[in-house]
Amino acid sequence: MIETHKQPETAVLVALVTQKQTADQTKEYLDELAFLAETSGVITKKTFTQKLDRADTRTFVGKGKLEEIQLYIADNPVDTIIFDDDLTPAQVRNLEAEFKEIKVLDRSLLILNIFSMRAQTAQSRVQVELAQYQYMYPRLTRMWTHLSRQKGGVGMRGPGEKELETDRRIVQDRIAFLKEKLAKIDKQSQTRRKERDRLVRVALVGYTNVGKSTLMRTMAKADVFAENKLFATVDSTVRKVVLGNIPFLLTDTVGFIRKLPTTLIESFKSTLDEVREADILLHVVDVSHSSFEEHIDVVQATLADIKAADKPTILVFNKIDAFVPKEEWLPEPVHEISGDENEPVAAVAPPSAAEQKQTALAYLKRTYLTRQSDHVVFISAQNRENLDELRETLFKLVKEKHYTIYPNWTFIPLGDAYEEDAAPLG
Template sequence: MREQHTVIDDTPERSVLARLILPENSVSDDPLEELHGLATTAGTQVVGELIQRRSTIDHGTYLGRGKVDELREMVEKTKADVVIFDNELNPGQTRNLEKAIGVNVIDRTELILDIFAAGARTHESRLAVELAQLEYSLPRLKRMWTHLSRQAMGVGMRGPGEKQLEVDRRLAQKRIHDLKQELSKVESRRQRQVASRRDAPTVSLVGYTNAGKSTLMNALTEAEVLAEDKLFATLDTRTRRWHLPQWGTVLLSDTVGFIRDLPHSLVASFRSTLEETRQADLLLHVADASNPDVFAQISAVYKVLSELEIEEKDTLLVLNKIDAIESPAMLNRVLDRYPNAVPVSAADGKGFESLIEAVGDALGREFIDLDVEVHPGNGKLLAFLAAKGEIASQTFESEVVRLRVRLPVSALGPVRQAAIAYREVNDRRASREQTIDESSVAPIDVADEVSPPSASDVA
């Protein structure tokens, strides 16, 4: 019997890129540069590009009729397998374009979802991507079942295509409901996990995709997380310990990168993954200062942060990749608009001293200096103060221990409950003093607060 061999065609799909630019759209010198990067990340070979500028969209085919004909000719000439739009198409426009061009047509949202699906590694990120894909696909199920016929019967007598469509819609809706419930449990679990790490200040890296966040994290913490020169190299949050001189241990988190017109369903699905960012004491917004479109990218990040309802969190702008800037005027142009930004190069460590100083100053805004009086027998509170804060001085007397300590604002609760007295000596805040009757103070358990996070929590 002759042996059979399976031949696998591993040649990449050939893609043609297309974009409609409306008058209100702001574009860079190369309007398809970002889409080209997305298409390459998805594994396609870009063989053609088409751009049209017009005042309004064509409701049937998005592009004008002449451009659709030009696109079809380009596809035939380059033997492309797929056309990728840098716009968001509705199901009808996609169907009409596929009929006119003769190959598959996908839009920007579907392309980003495909990249996220290929890059998801953890159970949590896979759930988030599946939910976003299903919510995107649900209104497009009709297009997926156009090969099924509808029998010619009376009103209400539906053919197999309609029946299959309804079954699929119900299955999709049921799966969406189940995924939302499962992600809600994951989010609650993540919130508890992040809250348990309050033994140290938390700093979260955010920024446009491929701005160099992972490279910066590796340089600061020797974390050895994946850092590649491609879009969305990081999808899962990673947290590592960062020793900050004069501050001690800081927990630094790297998160998924953002992008212009990031699908709303994807932002909502990844809320649990971004919990580190939501609860961080400080955000480091990393921007690629060498990118000509840096201002639009910074704005896109702030837009996503607004969607996550964390735009008011204390944020430090970090201008990365200054080693790749050819002209100092380009960096000065960014600094003119953002004078408090910190220029650095994650590749060679330039500017790290200024960054560390700026992070320390920013975290200092969340700390206060206290004079605290503690009963000598209250070992739990003394251990809590030593673990949570930085003790500048400590004096033991027969009935009281007097301490000068710098403490996070979030850690004031146990001090209020169990200290004999405390007074704030930080000049940036109004002084206050409170004396507590020891007999009325219930004992507090700070053992859990003092214990460091486990290796699995910070992995």
């Protein structure tokens, strides 16, 4: 018997270059969109960009670019066309009319699909389903007729497969039901978190795929899922960790991303409460990423949105093993000055790659100490590099907070104490 394997879905990606988004930024955002598509199991065949002052209200791109995409697809059939911005209901309706049987997705729907794939607990599944319905509701006319003729694939998970729920009232009822169910789950979560108030709470936050779960696994000495894909972690993971003789709770939370759908932030209130109610934040940054500075801004903006930006924070620059410094972070070349003005000026031998890296990291540390954080640490969670410095910095903050809970606690210096293995918590 011959086994047949389902062919992976294929897609073309579309983005705009605007006054607010340069060509370089658009290229990077398309790379991220391709990574999101890959995480959903979709292979990107080609990307298209167009320079416009603003998106076309009818079809997102202009008529000429639309024809260019159609000509490409005519010769290179694909399953899906994905836009790197949210589409209005009218844009989706018009694009579906133009592209016929090809699925039309936007960035938010793609992210919602990934969350649906990743959700493991009852709580996260309810959160994702609610976010999907809330996102689809204003697009109901096209979404349900569109999904009813499809046989699955990216964007088809969750509520989209229920062909009978084509009535707006039924969808409203489903949203109300999910909200009620989530409210009960939130109440249970609040009770569990109150039971943990006896311990200092530390939350790992950061852009998606920066190594939070790897750091969690390293610090907690426990099995925590980590994968080189976006949103590998959707469900919060809480572990009890001991530094010195001080126990505290370490939580790995869902990663943030540029243009995170508002419905997800609203639905994941309970999960994000782990961040809001934390005593200390470990803001993990992938320093090897060319746009790590923008990622920092995205995370800080999201923290501000959920009212968690004013907490004691350690800025943890991760992946220094893969870090490549930019030229502007390095000092100007030094030249030897000869006593004889007729002799040519000789350049001093350039620093080694290792010296350049250390110089650049020192520059970044000075920059971010003065700009954003009182505590900056550079590590490689994968290679366990500089973890002692992170533990010492974290120990000081945990100790300070722990003392407010247990003022008579007898502290053991970190270097003299045995660190216990972590224990999972419900």
